[in-house]
Ligand code: AMP
């Protein structure tokens with residue numbers, strides 16, 4: 001396995017002068033050199049061939065012991081120096097100080113076809129940033145991250161990627177419900193890939209420490225390698241950098257809203273500077289459409305990171321980034337203008353996104369109202385978001401409407417006449433609205449089916465794959481992996497996955513509720 005290795009990050013930025021792997025505050029540095037931990041019986045259980053291909057890793061190499069050892073941290077690729085990054089973050093609205101790669105270790109950069117990819121192991125042992133935790137990850141959360149990142153990629157949602165999923169062979173102690181009943185679980189390691197794993201928090205920690213010299217270095221590096229079109233580092237390119245981060249963040253969140261993805265922990269340390277979905281922890285997929293839903297049990301009380309609040313939190317996080325960049329821009333107004341623009345763009349893009357889900361192309365002044373009423377109706381009784389929108393592309397006339405969406409009701413037998421009447425009223429409006437369109441119904445269906453996925457990684461689906469994998473059977477991981485490569489295709493042979501969450505999964509841990517314990 002011959003890789004085209006680069007090390008732009010570690011060359012351009014200051015490293016921690018302390019080489020000990022001890023937990024500590026790391027100052028005047030962007031990262032610390034650290035080696036992954038050896039594991040007792042590493043075993044690769046799945047790889048993403050698409051990602052391997054992008055990294056120029058051959059099928060043969062994927063099967064080698066060398067590959068297995070590299071992606072489980074048991075061997076270090078020649079002439080590379082793994083490292084953990086220093087970052088801070090605002091967690092649940094409060095500044096949390098230094099966090100950092102506590103259980104992530106960057107191995108190296110691979111350049112292929114003019115693209116630079118960072119290769120990172122998640123769960124490969126402790127680092128100076130592990131604080132009170134062990135630096136390890138368990139199989140259940142690793143399966144969830146591994147599958148979801150690739151699923152999001154195929155849904156056309158900006159995301160970090162997955163290369164491999166492995167067992168470490170070691171057991172890891174976790175208290176899943178935080179109720180004082182810890183138990184051993186199988187340890188696992190995901191190798192994940194991204195052009196950059198930099199987060200808002202990497203910048204925040206430097207500003208918080210008033211380390212403006214290194215903050216500038218980090219911003220300059222980021223512009224040079226990831227926003228090169230913005231030109232040379234100067235006040236103007238710094239402002240444009242913030243503008244583009246803001247735009248990318250918004251675009252990512254609009255995509256989340258479109259497919260019904262709830263991140264669950266939108267702390268600033270989990271916000272990618274490239275606007276990629278990063279750190280798949282207690283995330284979830286909407287089943288019943290509900291603006292108030294969050295999968296994260298830690299956030300059960302305030303629901304800060306609920307589905308309907310994700311766009312606001314994106315903006316809140318951007319305010320933190322604006323404060324961070326202020327010392328190198330030294331002017332409030334351009335930053336404020338960008339933050340104001342986020343609100344305007346959100347309204348515009350959100351409307352545009354919802355219109356596309358409804359197959360609406362032309363503009364009409366009633367559009368906002370039609371969408372508002374739809375969102376209200378979707379929350380009258382538990383109504384499956386994915387099934388509703390997918391079935392809607394088969395809508396032909398107002399009479400068939402209710403029949404068409406019946407499949408999306410979780411308790412179809414007990415939908416009241418009042419609710420049915422509200423839907424009938426809405427379908428009438430929708431019919432009138434469609435009459436303004438110029439597309440044929442076939443054209444509309446084609447276009448709608450490209451934005452309304454048929455298959456998403458429902459929470460119970462991951463859980464089924466996890467339960468099987470715990471028993472040593474990995475076939476379902478592969479089945480879901482293959483299914484989710486074509487989320488917008490009909491795949492009649494996979495119809496069983498186009499189904500509402502089964503009742504047994506309603507209140508099961510891992511299916512509807514997830515803790516941060518991973
Ligand atoms: P998260 O909210 O899961 O993205 O994690 C927040 C912070 O906790 C990050 O700095 C992580 O590196 C750290 N962290 C989470 N789990 C572990 C673990 N098992 N060992 C060490 N650090 C962890």
Ligand code: MG
Pocket residue numbers: 269270279
């Ligand atoms: Mg994180």
